[in-house]
Amino acid sequence: MGNCCESASNFFGPQKNTNVRVSLPAVCFVWQIAMIVLFGVFVRYDKESDAHWVELKKTENLTDLDNEFYFRYPSFQDVHVMIFVGFGFLMTFLKRYSFSAVGFNFLIAAFGLQWALLMQGWFHHFDYSTGKIYIGIESMINADFCCAGSLIAYGAILGKVSPVQLMVVTLFGVTLFAVEEFIILDLFHCRDAGGAMVIHCFGGYYGLAISWVLYRPNLHRSKRLNGSVYQSDLFAMIGTLFLWMFWPSFNSAIANHGEGQHRTAMNTYIALASSVLTTVAISSMSKKGGKLDMVHIQNATLAGGVAMGTAAELMITPYGSLIVGFCIGIISTFGYLYITPFLEERFKLQDTCGIHNLHAVPGMLGGFTGAIVAATASESVYSKEGLIATFDFTGKFENRSPGTQGGFQAAGVCVAMAFGLVGGAIVGFILKFPIWGDAADDNCFDDEAYWELPEEEETIPPVLEYNNHMTQQKHRETPETSFSVVES
Numbered sequence: 001m002g003n004c005c006e007s008a009s010n011f012f013g014p015q016k017n018t019n020v021r022v023s024l025p026a027v028c029f030v031w032q033i034a035m036i037v038l039f040g041v042f043v044r045y046d047k048e049s050d051a052h053w054v055e056l057k058k059t060e061n062l063t064d065l066d067n068e069f070y071f072r073y074p075s076f077q078d079v080h081v082m083i084f085v086g087f088g089f090l091m092t093f094l095k096r097y098s099f100s101a102v103g104f105n106f107l108i109a110a111f112g113l114q115w116a117l118l119m120q121g122w123f124h125h126f127d128y129s130t131g132k133i134y135i136g137i138e139s140m141i142n143a144d145f146c147c148a149g150s151l152i153a154y155g156a157i158l159g160k161v162s163p164v165q166l167m168v169v170t171l172f173g174v175t176l177f178a179v180e181e182f183i184i185l186d187l188f189h190c191r192d193a194g195g196a197m198v199i200h201c202f203g204g205y206y207g208l209a210i211s212w213v214l215y216r217p218n219l220h221r222s223k224r225l226n227g228s229v230y231q232s233d234l235f236a237m238i239g240t241l242f243l244w245m246f247w248p249s250f251n252s253a254i255a256n257h258g259e260g261q262h263r264t265a266m267n268t269y270i271a272l273a274s275s276v277l278t279t280v281a282i283s284s285m286s287k288k289g290g291k292l293d294m295v296h297i298q299n300a301t302l303a304g305g306v307a308m309g310t311a312a313e314l315m316i317t318p319y320g321s322l323i324v325g326f327c328i329g330i331i332s333t334f335g336y337l338y339i340t341p342f343l344e345e346r347f348k349l350q351d352t353c354g355i356h357n358l359h360a361v362p363g364m365l366g367g368f369t370g371a372i373v374a375a376t377a378s379e380s381v382y383s384k385e386g387l388i389a390t391f392d393f394t395g396k397f398e399n400r401s402p403g404t405q406g407g408f409q410a411a412g413v414c415v416a417m418a419f420g421l422v423g424g425a426i427v428g429f430i431l432k433f434p435i436w437g438d439a440a441d442d443n444c445f446d447d448e449a450y451w452e453l454p455e456e457e458e459t460i461p462p463v464l465e466y467n468n469h470m471t472q473q474k475h476r477e478t479p480e481t482s483f484s485v486v487e488s
Helices: 002-012 023-042 053-060 068-091 100-123 137-156 163-187 198-213 230-252 258-285 292-305 318-348 355-375 384-391 402-431 463-479
Strands: 042-047 132-135
Touching: 023 042, 023 100, 023 163, 042 100, 068 100, 068 137, 100 132, 100 163, 100 402, 137 163, 137 198, 137 355, 163 198, 163 402, 198 292, 198 402, 230 258, 230 292, 230 318, 230 402, 258 292, 258 318, 292 318, 292 355, 318 355, 355 402, 384 402
Parallel strands: 042 132
Antiparallel strands: none
């Protein structure tokens, strides 16, 4: 009996083994082979990427410029940079976790986009007559969007989980994303071009729920590593700048051609600029001597782009975009100052990157902002044709009123939150089993657990190096006979 108790204690106890030499290769190989098989069975080129495009051009009197590729690929490139460079470098602020921040971000996105092409394909692009999924450039953009939800969730558990756990987070995250996206965009017929609801709100609450379930009461043992140094903050700022510059493309990538895409980029651009100034203002006000906190500048300055994810495509007006950026910059910065410490102390929620303040709350507020703007839409502002085009009031939705649309937009926010919280809690409990190779409490936030690190060279302190150099130089240049002793 004693041996059984001891075995159970060892299984569920605090002992950790970060050796993933078997589990990580097994997951990567098996899941990649599964992707090859599933792609072989289901996935085909759509009509605009298939070799029969030449025939289609002739029969429908089209040119190559009518191909969706030429409208969407520049936006896809920008979104791709955000996913792999922006998100990756934004999380390099930890002093000893840069390899993992960029490397695991790379792993999550590479696996996630493949699974997303399948999951979103089954929901949106499945042809029941042929049993195939047809993908094109817009599928690639949406797959990157889908990955963003899991990358946001990664921010909440950064430094506390193994790469195997992150693959599980991505597998379930992409699946949940595809389902909630189908409900919000197809069943509810919501407009959410930049994903304030389906990406940021869902991803934020998904990550927070996982982090809450995986609470580590002894995480203070790694406190020495849970922070930044000068160089790591500088690298993280590179991620911020990439995200900030390309966010207008992110929000407008799948917006309606023409004025819809144009307006979305412009509104996002304006809101982002506004959020920078209010972030700097609140950060300076909160610190002694008016000094700025790099955490605020790296994160809250991006909140304007998140909050405009839904409303940017609508006629919110340029000054309305400024107001959204102004308010969300303040809210996000206050979140880093007060809400994150409060959540950790009272609700045992350890949010490494502060995704609650950059994604969850701005995404939720952005969704509700979009609901208000949709509910107040009118023909005098949009024109009759403009109203139909903006909200896609066609087919079975042709008799929907703006007020009803606003109600469904608000319901979409609630669906995204519910999927994030409930799904994240379930995934968190799955990840609690001590079989995933996660690090012990005193070994979190450290690349050494999962990476071969280069040896650090011994360096001579700069002042000592300078003095030694000057001494040697003096001895080389001055002959011994030139010294004279003068006695007084």
